[in-house]
Amino acid sequence: MTAAIEVRDLVVERGKRRVLNSISTTVPRGSVTGLLGPSGSGKTTLMRAIVGVQIVRSGSVLVLGQPAGAAALRRKVGYLTQAPSVYDDLTVRENARYFAALYGYGATAADAAIRDVGLADAAGQLVASLSGGQRSRASLACALLGEPELLILDEPTVGQDPVLRAELWDRFHALAAAGTTLLVSSHVMDEAGRCDRLILIREGAIIADDSPADVRAAAGTTDLEEAFLRLIQEREEAVATPGDRAGSTAVANERQTP
Ligand SMILES: Nc1ncnc2c1ncn2[C@@H]1O[C@H](COP(=O)(O)OP(=O)(O)OP(=O)(O)O)[C@@H](O)[C@H]1O
Numbered sequence: 001m002t003a004a005i006e007v008r009d010l011v012v013e014r015g016k017r018r019v020l021n022s023i024s025t026t027v028p029r030g031s032v033t034g035l036l037g038p039s040g041s042g043k044t045t046l047m048r049a050i051v052g053v054q055i056v057r058s059g060s061v062l063v064l065g066q067p068a069g070a071a072a073l074r075r076k077v078g079y080l081t082q083a084p085s086v087y088d089d090l091t092v093r094e095n096a097r098y099f100a101a102l103y104g105y106g107a108t109a110a111d112a113a114i115r116d117v118g119l120a121d122a123a124g125q126l127v128a129s130l131s132g133g134q135r136s137r138a139s140l141a142c143a144l145l146g147e148p149e150l151l152i153l154d155e156p157t158v159g160q161d162p163v164l165r166a167e168l169w170d171r172f173h174a175l176a177a178a179g180t181t182l183l184v185s186s187h188v189m190d191e192a193g194r195c196d197r198l199i200l201i202r203e204g205a206i207i208a209d210d211s212p213a214d215v216r217a218a219a220g221t222t223d224l225e226e227a228f229l230r231l232i233q234e235r236e237e238a239v240a241t242p243g244d245r246a247g248s249t250a251v252a253n254e255r256q257t258p
């Protein structure tokens with residue numbers, strides 16, 4: 001079976017800056033892969049390229065065996081954007097029922113999705129009156145509703161308390177155990193240990209792409225935050241030594257951004 005996501009030599013420029021610098025990675029099916037890196041490192045840009053809404057300079061992105069953004073992927077890929085994407089003037093329940101209806105599900109599925117993200121008590125509340133963390137969970141409930149094969153979740157646990165974060169991660173793993181593939185971004189390193197695999201990204205380049213155990217072993221420390229710092233340092237030392245790093249030849253793969 002093909003991998004859920006196959007990224008090859010992906011180059012993305014935003015504004016005049018090269019934001020992803022020839023990235024290659026493979027995300028296996030039925031697992032939780034963490035996309036970790038500091039603010040501005042390119043996490044959202046990579047997710048946008050995987051969903052197919054990002055113009056890319058060169059390289060390729062295959063999703064469930066199809067080019068990213070292909071019409072056949074519309075029902076198979078769920079995307080939680082970093083900014084909440086629910087309607088302010090509807091209640092949580094109305095939002096969930098609206099999205100459920102779009103996917104062909106009824107009120108029961110909508111109510112279950114609200115419960116799954118711990119929002120049952122706020123179901124009747126207008127989204128406009130929710131806290132930031134609650135709003136983000138309302139968006140997550142709607143993203144989960146379509147039961148996609150691949151879930152791209154951009155910082156789904158930001159602003160959540162530790163108990164809720166743990167519950168959400170349990171939910172992600174339950175979905176993966178049932179066959180869903182999840183790519184979850186975070187810039188909080190303590191979440192890295194919860195992933196089956198990690199992609200560590202910095203300044204548009206991948207500096208580690210492995211299981212948490214292997215990342216720890218490669219860096220020689222059990223602390224993932226420390227491991228990340230050591231890998232960055234090693235990389236900077238390697239780049240500082242002379243050597244020609246040839247650029248890849250461009251393969252046109254341009255898309256329109258909506
Ligand atoms: N619309 C845009 N136009 C120009 N540059 C952009 C645009 N969006 C993002 N960038 C730049 O692209 C780079 C990567 O941004 P991206 O949003 O992918 O980072 P990120 O890792 O998701 O950060 P964060 O953790 O803050 O969400 C940053 O330097 C950012 O300033």
Ligand SMILES: [Mg+2]
Binds near residue numbers: 043082154
């Ligand atoms: Mg981002």
